[in-house]
Amino acid sequence: xxxxxxxQLAKAITKIENMDPQALAEAASLPLDxxxxxxxxVTGPPGGGKSTLCSQLIEALASKHKVAxxxxxxxxxxxxxxxxxxxxxxxxxxxxxxxxxxxxxNRGNAGGVGSSVVSxxxxxxxxxxxxxxxxxxxxxxxxxxxxSIADTTLxxxxxxxxxxxxxxxxxILEIADILVINKADLPGVDSLYIALRESAQKHxxxxxxPLCQTVALEGLGIDALLVEIDNHWQWLQxxxxxxxxxxxxxxxxxxxxxxxxxxxHLDKVPADVLARNLNRKDINLLQRLDEVYSExxxxxxxx
Amino acid sequence: MAPIRVLMAKPGLDGHDRGAKxxxxxxxxxxxxxxxxxxxxxxxxxxxxxxxxxxxIIGLSCLSGAHNSLFPKVVELLKARGAGEIAxxxxxxxxxxxxxxxxxxxxxxxxxxxxxxxxxxxxIRERVSGQ
Numbered sequence: 001x002x003x004x005x006x007x008q009l010a011k012a013i014t015k016i017e018n019m020d021p022q023a024l025a026e027a028a029s030l031p032l033d034x035x036x037x038x039x040x041x042v043t044g045p046p047g048g049g050k051s052t053l054c055s056q057l058i059e060a061l062a063s064k065h066k067v068a069x070x071x072x073x074x075x076x077x078x079x080x081x082x083x084x085x086x087x088x089x090x091x092x093x094x095x096x097x098x099x100x101x102x103x104x105x106n107r108g109n110a111g112g113v114g115s116s117v118v119s120x121x122x123x124x125x126x127x128x129x130x131x132x133x134x135x136x137x138x139x140x141x142x143x144x145x146x147x148s149i150a151d152t153t154l155x156x157x158x159x160x161x162x163x164x165x166x167x168x169x170x171x172i173l174e175i176a177d178i179l180v181i182n183k184a185d186l187p188g189v190d191s192l193y194i195a196l197r198e199s200a201q202k203h204x205x206x207x208x209x210p211l212c213q214t215v216a217l218e219g220l221g222i223d224a225l226l227v228e229i230d231n232h233w234q235w236l237q238x239x240x241x242x243x244x245x246x247x248x249x250x251x252x253x254x255x256x257x258x259x260x261x262x263x264x265h266l267d268k269v270p271a272d273v274l275a276r277n278l279n280r281k282d283i284n285l286l287q288r289l290d291e292v293y294s295e296x297x298x299x300x301x302x303x
Numbered sequence: 304m305a306p307i308r309v310l311m312a313k314p315g316l317d318g319h320d321r322g323a324k325x326x327x328x329x330x331x332x333x334x335x336x337x338x339x340x341x342x343x344x345x346x347x348x349x350x351x352x353x354x355x356x357x358x359x360i361i362g363l364s365c366l367s368g369a370h371n372s373l374f375p376k377v378v379e380l381l382k383a384r385g386a387g388e389i390a391x392x393x394x395x396x397x398x399x400x401x402x403x404x405x406x407x408x409x410x411x412x413x414x415x416x417x418x419x420x421x422x423x424x425x426x427i428r429e430r431v432s433g434q
Contacts, residue, residue, distance in 0.1 A: 003351070003354050003384040003386070004384075007357070007384075010355055018305040076331055076332070078332070079331060079332050079333065080306065081334040081335045081337070082331060083337050084339065088341035091343075091348065094348045100355055101352075103338050105306070105336050
């Protein structure tokens, strides 16, 4: 029954997200080199239609394949809580047995996704999906981590976000494997198209970044976009680049896990040092801090 | 500490989601992760989403008067799918006379107009951490 394995997967993801050491170790023992699963990243500005676009892609793919979607929304910088609302655009998919949808908070991390996303990917991959779609938080100009994680990165733009110099700035547009202009029925689409075609389209070792136009709300342009997603997948495999991509993801995972583990030490050590020294009678921290400083140097060493 | 995960859902056909959104914001401000599913959900959709999202608790908001049939259905389906430990609470325009029946059907708390947001936050914290 669908709900049984989905429940197991859902619980595993929660533990990984919460950085449970055992769950992380279990996830780390799962392979990331499965070449029958395509990881598709979708990023772009807030309100650009990413969720609606993802919903259309999932629906089309799920007619023949098993699809998992990880939808990331931002956490509150004040409370750490979050409102995860990407599912609102995906109501029709909830009952589809080929689809698993999971909302994730970025847990305060910059870059568009949380630290544990690749560990989560390993768990999802091992559950036997054909496609995994990752939707990032609404991105500005520098949320580029998704390119290290996904096999195929879609960058979604919409008309009327600014003048044409926006399109030539470095950053998020450069990470696109496929550029998508969504809301292509709005005025301003022609100038955006020209700006992106002139400045953002790249050619990398035989892959030319295609420029697709969609109206996700009405399902327009989705078929053509799916063809490009498949073209990129074929190119990755033929050019022998898929495993390189996955190595990038593993590298991201190592860096993020290190950062999280180090952060725990960083939070703990000053607390310990403070607890030891704050109420000492023999030294006055307001007068001199040199003893504490040498203790810190002893603990951390000089970098 | 792991944040509490809450699914906020609107079963049935009414389109009044101001209450659900106000409660969602309060829970976010209390450090919880709130999955908001939008309007017009069937009990089946709500339970499936709750399982996929691995939530600790489900909040149901209904202003149409259909709470007596829709709320208990969610609890039944959770049990049928092996997810009976996910708690359920409800809110909306619900007559006092209906509350005992809902409680008996497994809706652990029912919050009616005038409830403070703090009361809801406290209920969820105590219910989830007390497991």
